[in-house]
Amino acid sequence: MTKEKQLSRSRSLATKVIYAAFQILKDNxxxxxxxxxxxxxxxxxxxxxxxxxxxxxxGYIRWQSILHFFSIDCVKAGFLLKKKGKWYLTPEGEEAxxxxxxxxxxxxxxxxxxxxxxxxEEIEETESDIDEATTSMTFxxxxxxxxxxxxxxxxxxxxxxxxxxxxxxxxxxxxxTPFVAPKGKDGGIDxxxxxxxxxxxxxxxxxxxxxxxxxxxxQEVRQLMGLLQKAGDVGIFVSSGGFTSDAKSTARSxxxxxxxxDLARFISLWQDFYNKMSDEDKxxxxxxPIYFLAKGD
Numbered sequence: 001m002t003k004e005k006q007l008s009r010s011r012s013l014a015t016k017v018i019y020a021a022f023q024i025l026k027d028n029x030x031x032x033x034x035x036x037x038x039x040x041x042x043x044x045x046x047x048x049x050x051x052x053x054x055x056x057x058x059g060y061i062r063w064q065s066i067l068h069f070f071s072i073d074c075v076k077a078g079f080l081l082k083k084k085g086k087w088y089l090t091p092e093g094e095e096a097x098x099x100x101x102x103x104x105x106x107x108x109x110x111x112x113x114x115x116x117x118x119x120x121e122e123i124e125e126t127e128s129d130i131d132e133a134t135t136s137m138t139f140x141x142x143x144x145x146x147x148x149x150x151x152x153x154x155x156x157x158x159x160x161x162x163x164x165x166x167x168x169x170x171x172x173x174x175x176x177t178p179f180v181a182p183k184g185k186d187g188g189i190d191x192x193x194x195x196x197x198x199x200x201x202x203x204x205x206x207x208x209x210x211x212x213x214x215x216x217x218x219q220e221v222r223q224l225m226g227l228l229q230k231a232g233d234v235g236i237f238v239s240s241g242g243f244t245s246d247a248k249s250t251a252r253s254x255x256x257x258x259x260x261x262d263l264a265r266f267i268s269l270w271q272d273f274y275n276k277m278s279d280e281d282k283x284x285x286x287x288x289p290i291y292f293l294a295k296g297d
Contacts, residue, residue: 011105013051014070017063018108019101020044021071022079025089026097033264034085034144038064070105077111079104084268085147150267153285154240161284162211166238167191168281169266172273175205188227202232203257210239216260218246225256235259238266 007015024040025032032040042063051063058065071087074080079093096104154162160183167177170193178199179192191207192199208224210216216239224235235258237243237251242262251258261269274287 007102009050010066013063014066015101015105016045017041017067018070018074018105019097021067021087022089022093022097022104025087026094030089030094032087034082034087035147037087038067041067070108073105073108073112076115077108079108084271085143085264147264147267150285151263154263154267157211159209159211162240163190163209165270165284166207166209166266167193168277168284169270169273170205171278171281172276173269188223203234204230204232205234205236207236207238210237210241212239212241215239215242215244216247217244218250221247221250221258221260225254225258228256228258236261239263240266 020041021037024037024044045063047063053062054060055062055065071080071082074093075082077092077096078090079096081088081090096107099107154165157165163180167180170177170191175193175195176197176199177191177193178197179189181190188208189206190209191205193205193207195201195203206224206227208220210220216237221237221243224237228235235256237258238261240263243251243260248260251260270285271287274282
């Protein structure tokens, strides 16, 4: 009997979806939003009806829950990092791809069990517990529900309301916003922000904001670069639809500093600086924190 045949049905599925996720991350500069990654895994892996079935108790799709569940092993092994809805493949994770599907997961599981053995009040976990455990909502899934709610709320804003959100975030970060473009032609700059009231200190920020479903392209990023004529000027491009790969590459390689902020990064910054906002600015995108006991996953 081969090693693959000895695997339980759940673990066999886990080897496929985890390995596919690692490959997809590697092909996307080692980082990806969790939701986008899940969509790509579904395209890459051949899934049968059992894999795609929903758990009766929770209603969650089996293969997705198994992906989240076993990703915990990969985090403990140092193969993956997770931060605010985004998954990152570490150099160790990239190297682990060479182990192949089964050994990659086995290696991650060994690392998880070693970590768990060092924890107080260790609870024995058997292979038969996997299906039961994956019927519970993981932190990733809770975080994604929260992210989806925030994204949907923001997407319903019009362009000028989204612009006001950006200005509110800048103020929470300690910047002054003397210019927020009114309706009508703005000459390519939507917000100007200073570190001091008179704008005498560098950096002086000039912002371009696009609120739409389509990604900002390289020509639009270069257009902002062309407007940064003064020494000490920094460009920030905010796009709720994200950026094309060419736009990202151009911003990274340019000697002109242009920072790109997509919707996920904007939400992360809003969460980070929310407590520093005025009540008026908080009301533009109100948040409610929920605290629960961390389980180390």
